[in-house]
Amino acid sequence: MIIDAHVHAGEYYRHFTARFADQMMATTGLPPEALSAPEDKLLAEMDAAGVDHAFLLAFDVRRVEGFSVPNTFVADLCARHPERFTGFASVDAGRPGAAEELRHAVTELGLRGLKTAPCYLRMSPADPRWFEVYETAQELGVPVLVHTGYTPAKNADARYFSPLLLEPVAKEFPELRLILAHLGTPWTTPCIDLLSRHPQLYADLSIFGTYQSPPTVAAALAHARVRGVLDRLLWGTDFPFATMSAAVARMARLTTDATPWPSGSAPLTPDEHRALMGGTAARLTQK
Template sequence: MIVDAHVHAGEYYRHYSARFAEQMTASTELAPEDLSAPEAKLLAEMDAAGVDRVFLLAFDVQRVEGFSVPNEFVAELCARHPDRLTGFASVDAGVPGAAGRLREAVTGLGLRGLKTAPCYLRMSPADRRWYEVYETARDLGIPVLMHTGYTPSRNADARFFSPLLVEQVARDFPDLTVILAHLGTPWTRPCVDLLARHANLHADLSIFGSYQPPATVARALAHARDSGVLDRLLWGTDFPFASMTGSVTRMADLARDPGLWPHGSDPLSPREYEALMGGTAARLLPLAAPHATPTPPSTRRLEVP
């Protein structure tokens, strides 16, 4: 079982703005038009890479960026492919009623996690406006995937890039499952140390595992193993920002090449590799649970927080 724990839904022009796509792809070999994951492209990429399931993310940055990938859109995709797609809602705590929208996305649309974008929304993840959202996620028993680390979006606020801002959230919500996206790149070592201090924290390797030199990734994984948190890391790509096929190949090579690993550290064992590539994700969100069929918006009763 291979699970990509960080995949974006949405299509260029239909959802993402041209300006945002240009900024996000400027330092890559991708064209802005490549920032698109239509249904057929997503499923074909999964098949080519041997990926069994993905965590598919909505993305609510309407207030700052002027666009969103709606929860309803993600829910419809997941309902068509319940055996392959697990949907995450997205809400903006800077807009009143965010906790109610999250509850509706889970109980009404069948989404099974929450994706937040604090720096894109120019808010700290520890901003108290998020706390009702976190309380709702905790009560619903869903994980919260938080963007941490750098982003090339010019509207994002760099004051809120650091993964260490999540420490207060981990203290205040010790029973909330949190996944730190991108291993906090470039603050990967502090991110691993943060996981070691808080048992409810996890992290995904999206972007970091796909673009950093393999030896750099191996050093981070070795540090995670030495810190006792390797079993709380999840492989992910950030597709369509990165290729699933390329990342799977990189991880397989890294797992078996001792020359990439720091002196005194062994490559990943089969058990460690299986956990990283899907086992930990399956533990956080049991993958056999069925996806709800979305209720038509006209008949859906909205919850008011």
């Protein structure tokens, strides 16, 4: 079972602004219009890549970017294809009622996780305004996928890129399962070290796994293995910022000597590969 743990819903003309699409897609080599994942394109991409299931993300950046991919839009896609999608709500703690919006999305709309975009919202993920949201997620038992790492979005605040900003949150909410997106790129080593300090932390490989060189990806996975956190990493693409087929093939090559691993490190075992490609993600969203 292959699960892409980081997939963006939303359609170019309907949701995203052209300005945002221009900035975000410039670093991917894809045209701005490629920032679009209508239902048929999503399913075709998954089928072509052999991806069984995806975590499908809403994205609320209304306050800063003037658009959102609404929770209701994601919930609708999930309701039509419950076997293909697990939906993640998105809320902005800088707006009133964020925690209630999350509760509604989970209990009424059937979403099963939360995606947050702190640096895009020019807030630290440790800003106290998030705490009621985290408290609610912890109580509802849903994981929180937090953007960490670099983004080319011009309105974002680079002071809030670092995955280490999540340490106080992990301490304050020991039952809250947090997923650090993009392995905190470029702070991948500190991100893995942070996972080793808190057993409820996870990280996804989206963007990092696609755009970094295979030896760089192998080195990060080798470090995660040494730290004992390899079984808390989730494969994901960040589609449509990256395509799925090439990313699946790249991960498969990490099970062989085709990728140069650091000396003393063996390629991924079949069990490790299975966990990365979906086993861990399946475990994470089970109630």
